Amino acid sequence: MKWYFKALNRYTDFSGRSRRREFWLFWLFNVLIFFVITSLGTWFGVETDEVFFYGTLYNFAVLVPSLAVTVRRMHDSNRSGWWILVIILPAFGLFALLYFLLVDGTPGDNYYGPDPKAETNIGSAALPRDEDFWKRDTH
Template identity: 50%
Template sequence: MFVLFNVIITVVLDLIGMAVRLVSILGFVYGLAVLIPSLAVGVRRLHDTGRSGWWLLIGIIPIVGTIILIVFMATPGDRGDNAYGPDPKLEPQPTA
């Protein structure tokens, strides 16, 4: 959802920038504002699949790195606990 909302907001800001004849400064400022949260979401998603957050750097490689990163992000997360913590989709077990 985070990525979807960011894409929608960026497209709207770019359209507003083109309509007002700005040099897309609105989209740039928004992109700068969500840089750190975007990195955090990417690292968290990689942790869900049992991979280190350093795998985000593979996106630097043109085309191939981006494709590999998309595959990593699209794979389902690990069931149960992994090295980065418990499965966020598991419901907490009642204690008593």
């Protein structure tokens, strides 16, 4: 608990360093407190929306201290606090991938092969393209 309160007391201190113990125990207590809030709410029959509201309220209450202890932890590993913004990349990467998967492909042939929309038969990519092959006599 001492490390949790130490991080809370330094809630606006974005300079200096924080040990791993301070960082991880602060986050552990955050998770435990959130778990207790949601468990007690569920146990006492509180509506799910209300439990979610109280959990979210707690998360917003510790947002600045969480950012501060994370920045100080980055400083402890000799990195700028701006490195915490890398958390944005996975979400951005997911949306970029979804965009690439959802947009229409390049019309016509490209470096990786022919346009699959030009194929009229399902599975024709695995079949021979030689027109004479299909006209051969099978006797």
